[in-house]
Amino acid sequence: MFEKVTIVGVGLISGSFALALKDKGFAKKIIGVSRTEASAQKAKELGIIDAALPLEEAVKQSDFIYVAIPVDATIPVMKQVMDLMNEKQIVADAGSTKMVLCESLSNHPMRKRFVATHPMWGTEYSGPEAAVREAFSGRSCVICEKEKSDVEAVNMVENIYRTLGMNITYMNPENHDIHAAYVSHISHITSFALANTVLEKEKEEDAIFELAGGGFESTVRLAKSNPTMWAPIFMQNRENVLDVLNEHISQLRKFKASLEKENLPYLIELMENANKIKRILK
Amino acid sequence: MFEKVTIVGVGLISGSFALALKDKGFAKKIIGVSRTEASAQKAKELGIIDAALPLEEAVKQSDFIYVAIPVDATIPVMKQVMDLMNEKQIVADAGSTKMVLCESLSNHPMRKRFVATHPMWGTEYSGPEAAVREAFSGRSCVICEKEKSDVEAVNMVENIYRTLGMNITYMNPENHDIHAAYVSHISHITSFALANTVLEKEKEEDAIFELAGGGFESTVRLAKSNPTMWAPIFMQNRENVLDVLNEHISQLRKFKASLEKENLPYLIELMENANKIKRILK
Numbered sequence: 216m217f218e219k220v221t222i223v224g225v226g227l228i229s230g231s232f233a234l235a236l237k238d239k240g241f242a243k244k245i246i247g248v249s250r251t252e253a254s255a256q257k258a259k260e261l262g263i264i265d266a267a268l269p270l271e272e273a274v275k276q277s278d279f280i281y282v283a284i285p286v287d288a289t290i291p292v293m294k295q296v297m298d299l300m301n302e303k304q305i306v307a308d309a310g311s312t313k314m315v316l317c318e319s320l321s322n323h324p325m326r327k328r329f330v331a332t333h334p335m336w337g338t339e340y341s342g343p344e345a346a347v348r349e350a351f352s353g354r355s356c357v358i359c360e361k362e363k364s365d366v367e368a369v370n371m372v373e374n375i376y377r378t379l380g381m382n383i384t385y386m387n388p389e390n391h392d393i394h395a396a397y398v399s400h401i402s403h404i405t406s407f408a409l410a411n412t413v414l415e416k417e418k419e420e421d422a423i424f425e426l427a428g429g430g431f432e433s434t435v436r437l438a439k440s441n442p443t444m445w446a447p448i449f450m451q452n453r454e455n456v457l458d459v460l461n462e463h464i465s466q467l468r469k470f471k472a473s474l475e476k477e478n479l480p481y482l483i484e485l486m487e488n489a490n491k492i493k494r495i496l497k
Numbered sequence: 498m499f500e501k502v503t504i505v506g507v508g509l510i511s512g513s514f515a516l517a518l519k520d521k522g523f524a525k526k527i528i529g530v531s532r533t534e535a536s537a538q539k540a541k542e543l544g545i546i547d548a549a550l551p552l553e554e555a556v557k558q559s560d561f562i563y564v565a566i567p568v569d570a571t572i573p574v575m576k577q578v579m580d581l582m583n584e585k586q587i588v589a590d591a592g593s594t595k596m597v598l599c600e601s602l603s604n605h606p607m608r609k610r611f612v613a614t615h616p617m618w619g620t621e622y623s624g625p626e627a628a629v630r631e632a633f634s635g636r637s638c639v640i641c642e643k644e645k646s647d648v649e650a651v652n653m654v655e656n657i658y659r660t661l662g663m664n665i666t667y668m669n670p671e672n673h674d675i676h677a678a679y680v681s682h683i684s685h686i687t688s689f690a691l692a693n694t695v696l697e698k699e700k701e702e703d704a705i706f707e708l709a710g711g712g713f714e715s716t717v718r719l720a721k722s723n724p725t726m727w728a729p730i731f732m733q734n735r736e737n738v739l740d741v742l743n744e745h746i747s748q749l750r751k752f753k754a755s756l757e758k759e760n761l762p763y764l765i766e767l768m769e770n771a772n773k774i775k776r777i778l779k
Contacts, residue, residue: 398695398713399712401691402712402713402716403712404749405687405691405749407767407768408752409684410771410772410774412741413680413774414770414774416679430681430685433715433716433718434684434688434719436778438771439772440768440772442764442765442772446764449752449764450756450759450764453756456756457753459694462694463749466690466697467687467690467749468746470689470690471746482728482732486689486728487724488692489692489696489720490721491692492695496714496721
């Protein structure tokens with residue numbers, strides 16, 4: 216058990232992680248680092264953190280530092296953290312992109328005390344109020360460039376994630392970012408675009424949303440997600456996201472063509488192919 | 498309470514409806530009409546129906562007939578049913594499109610014994626095994642052309658849906674089909690297309706789906722839906738679906754443009770606009 220753990224960011228991921236660290240007996244005291252006083256206060260009220268401190272003070276007294284903030288902020292903050300760290304401390308991030316971060320830290324003298332992770336869990340909510348207990352369980356956690364981290368640091372981080380019920384997968388940052396584009400980033404973009412589609416229509420028609428049922432809700436749920444978190448993810452992973460987005464638009468055009476030509480067999484063929492997703496989803 | 502109710506189709510909607518009729522005390526005996534012996538047998542085993550009969554025999558002895566089959570089959574079957582009915586019997590359908598059906602039945606001598614309904618509930622599963630108790634609750638049910646049905650028939654059907662916990666909305670068939678395209682049909686098309694997008698990718702990369710998490714699952718869930726049910730819906734409502742699909746593709750292109758041009762403020766603007774969906778989703 217760690218005496219003190221610092222979470223940088225007191226939101227959905229870091230907050231849920233902090234709650235889990237306490238619940239599973241990994242940490243005695245959690246220190247929160249937050250950009251805003253209000254979030255720090257809220258995180259204290261919710262029992263997510265025991266104290267809030269500025270980054271430098273927090274890092275200096277912590278055994279383990281967990282950084283879960285928007286991916287554009289992660290790079291400078293992680294450098295700051297690693298500049299402050301000694302050879303016994305461990306730091307991990309939880310970002311949804313890995314290539315830019317890993318590249319930018321590759322020559323840092325403390326690189327081996329850093330474990331690059333992406334626990335693939337989340338909800339469409341954000342902020343300390345979004346933190347929940349029993350998060351992460353049953354989901355995958357990707358660890359990148361395992362070989363660049365000290366074995367003991369990787370083991371420690373893996374032990375935490377496994378205790379939280381996650382399945383560890385190893386990937387290089389390039390493959391991680393490609394896969395994340397397919398299984399996560401594109402889902403968010405289609406949800407955002409679908410929300411904009413119906414909101415555009417709503418300008419003309421009033422009663423439309425009385426009808427919004429379960430199917431609509433589940434496909435558009437992610438459109439509630441926080442732009443401050445997601446815009447930097449899409450930007451950092453823009454080449455992969457553009458690849459997937461182009462493929463997705465071309466798949467939608469096939470549906471369009473089948474309808475325009477009233478080609479029922481082709482429409483059914485497209486849908487039957489999509490049904491193959493059953494073997495992948497549980 | 499009805500002595501005998503016939504459900505035409507023994508699947509997700511009709512099956513769940515039959516279970517609810519029994520649970521809420523609306524029907525003593527449920528007769529099922531099914532195209533296949535296997536489904537009828539399964540529905541009996543599951544306690545959804547008490548007996549299976551051919552359409553003609555079933556209709557003749559029933560007080561109330563509920564038709565929930567693919568929308569292309571609904572038109573001829575509904576005509577058959579209404580040709581067999583007397584002035585005391587009531588029939589309702591549960592189809593996801595209303596314009597073509599209502600038009601095709603508009604001059605039938607029994608039109609006033611028909612109530613055109615669309616209970617906006619469903620899951621991605623189909624067949625008698627997909628039927629569940631406590632379905633429909635909290636969702637909207639659209640009734641079209643109320644004025645063309647006998648008041649007593651409409652009241653009876655509304656009473657059932659209200660007892661099931663549904664909110665009744667009235668619309669003309671044209672508006673129903675436009676709205677259904679926006680809040681239901683497009684969600685299914687994007688899900689099917691998203692499934693095809695990732696399945697296309699899977700041909701190149703193997704491990705991709707180990708990572709599929711919650712966001713992916715919720716946006717792609719509907720891609721498991723039955724093509725036999727959904728293809729006729731899209732075809733019958735093709736003009737509205739094409740309108741929405743074109744709008745959706747144009748919304749996706751905006752995301753594409755923001756990424757291609759690395760225009761972060763525009764990307765954030767698109768996402769913040771999508772966030773407005775919060776006031777519509779509960």
